Amino acid sequence: MNDPKPIYADEIPTERRERLLNGAARGIVNRRLAGAALVVLETCKPLNFVGSQFMLALHPIVSIFFKYKADDYLNMALILESDAHFEELIGRIETLEQRRRNGKPQEKAQEKNGEDSHGG
Numbered sequence: 142m143n144d145p146k147p148i149y150a151d152e153i154p155t156e157r158r159e160r161l162l163n164g165a166a167r168g169i170v171n172r173r174l175a176g177a178a179l180v181v182l183e184t185c186k187p188l189n190f191v192g193s194q195f196m197l198a199l200h201p202i203v204s205i206f207f208k209y210k211a212d213d214y215l216n217m218a219l220i221l222e223s224d225a226h227f228e229e230l231i232g233r234i235e236t237l238e239q240r241r242r243n244g245k246p247q248e249k250a251q252e253k254n255g256e257d258s259h260g261g
Contacts, residue, residue, distance in 0.1 A: 152219075158216070162220065162230050166230060170241055182227070182234075196217070196221070200214060200215055
């Protein structure tokens, strides 16, 4: 039997919420869209509820094309409905972007040293 679909963000298990927020933040940072995403998210912060409702309205259409991701889409819409979770997403993007910027030169140096030590 299928699990009942949540209707409130609080009904989404914490592990799933964490996975979705981390996945969204990582996807944005990995595509190097953190700056643009932060500007858009900060600008649209007062409209996060309206945006999440728009996502919910589009859910039937999205579920036709992306059936395997439909539950994640629905859960993300519910998560973004909450101001606290919206702020949490912004914070995760900022943290991951900072780590990426601080860690990038070290990673290149390690790669270069690794190639040199292997005789490459």
